[in-house]
Amino acid sequence: MTEPARRVDIVFAPGVVAHRGTAEELVGRALDARGLTGELTFAADTAGLERAVRSAARRGEFVVVPGAGASFTAPAGGAIRVDFGECEADRSAGARVHIRGRGLDGLRYAVDSWYHHRFHPGRIVRYGDHPDQRVELRIPDGDGPFPVAVLIHGGFWRPRWESDLTDALAVDLTARGYVTWNVEYRRGGENRWAAMASDVADAVQAVATVPSADPERLVILGHSAGAQLALRAAADAAAEEAAVRPALAVSLAGVLNLRLAGERHLGEGAVADAVGSDWAGDRATYERSSPIARLPLGIPQLVVCAVDDEPDMLEMSREYHEAAAATPDDVVRIEGPGDHFTVVDPESEIWRRTAEAIDARIRPRTTPTPPPAARPRPGRGADPRTSRPSS
Template sequence: MDVTVLVGPELTADLALLESLTTATAADLGGTGRLVAVDSTAALESALAATAAPVVVLPGPTASARALMSGAASHVVWYDLTVSTAVAGARHLSGRGVWGLVWAIRHAVYQHRSPAVRVAYGAHADQWGELRLPTADTARPVPVAVLLHGGFWRSYWGADLMDALAVDLAARGYAAWNVEYRRPDRHGWDATTTDVAAALAVLPVVTDTGALDLDRIVVLGHSAGGQLALRAAADLADPASAPRVALAVSLAGVLDLAEADGRQLGDGAVSAALGGTPTTVPQRYAAGDPMARLPIGVPTLLVQGAGDSPDLVDINRRYAVAARAAGDELTHLELPGDHFDVIGPGSAIWQATMEQVGRYLGR
């Protein structure tokens, strides 16, 4: 498998560094990588037309080159080193600096190897999910794994963080629904929570009737997404709610928002996301803080790498104690690993996670 990175005119970056990242990342994914830099929009358009997937394009600042994003083929991943506005209909990542090229390459490769169907659940460019179904010979209906990415609720992190898990889950026989949502730094906290609820509500119609087992929905959230997963599960805990969550999984989740804000986790990410502190917007913390929502009334699996931030280790340990005391059914896995091992399909901690998920869902 060859991975091509096309660099547009006037991009501000060291090409040798970009090339080394391209080569190393492609090798990690079992392929070879090449970087091609062009000096004009016409040359970029020509190179793009002649390049097979997987391909990543760094368009640069030129308006004519950036215009190519609109209407581009769906297999092309566009990446901006600096923060920029999402382009509707394009596979567009931005704002993660040079390191973000690694994630863009991964996104292109996973989409090439295991294509997902992107389905809008709203009108905004960030209101969509990507659905991957198991192979055709898998018995229907299949359980559903809803994925909620982290990134401290900031817009430059997106659903591509969960691509590897989505591919792995589909291979295990799950329908993987990898959700993008409007982040609060651009759209406000209420937009974020509304989007997560909407992405769950659309599950009955997201694919063919009878394909999904809506009695076996597991919601898995990573980091900030862990908070969103447990909040969504709590919101749907009422027996009259539909669809209900059978299992909520927090992967290194931020599960005590008030304490996390006091400790300034993520350089003040919590109050920035919620629009204030527990004192200034108490109603948002009351509704959104998993610790404040106990008992959430849904079986819960906490997964935490022991080598992660000590604050996250502490928060997850305390949440486990408090949830059990409140009457929730909960399993707490704390195993060797860091913040990203919990979303790495090849890690031991992920294998242990899926053993527990299978136990809960009867698989």
């Protein structure tokens, strides 16, 4: 079987880049990290943009930067749309993913997305009518049923951060023998806090529709703000005796104490912005949503944190573990070197230990395919103090 081509076409509309050399350097590093080559085209005018798009489309999926708010229709073959500023999501049929509001660093995320979907493609499954009510399904080679890993991305519950943040973990866990269910969920509009919780719960229940999945061996993993959603979903499923209940919940550098995170204004006030109120104004919602307030969850848990994470994030993981350990819950803490994004880096030591701990609890019945020996590092996530999400 011929390996897919490793060339990425990236097309820029006129005027979208302030300094061409900086964009070229950033893309070059991203391509090198994935063992790819690339062709960058900076169009001089609209006609040049159209020609470059047609040429790139002939080779399959490509990356395009048309400009925030610009009208753009991707031709057959599909495109990864990147806009450096905030704008409405492009959900047109030709845009597989729209990376927006991440600044110039969006180009690195686009290269990573192109890589993961070229060499480890998944299938989109809808669990609702809204465009964001979707998951990306990957199924291991071999005969199932397989254990299931449900992935909930972070990004401080803000719309510009999507499930591409957990592509690398999905690819790694699929190689380890898990059906992976990489969840997208609604983050905009009115009542978004309730919508996020409802969507994650519905996505977990939708695992039962996958013939090759074994819902009784399901682990739910959430990174950063996604850990709040994941552990809440696990607690709700256990309390409600839902048809599909996680056998294990994993917090990866999680926002596990909403009151503390809100009072310390983490993510520039991300908690109050997402909930719609501070703790004093809506204590009931905070207590219903905050993992530490839901203890005991009633299911086993892993609490994973890197020692060079932001101090508030590290403290929350340690506080949560100590509180959970005082309940009947079975809870284990895993710490190791690295920062907030090391815990979702498949090449890291702390992720290796985490994956081994998951295997020990979930116990795949089939022999997993070992992950590739030299997979390039995933794109690191972002820090809210610059253009990057820390949660």
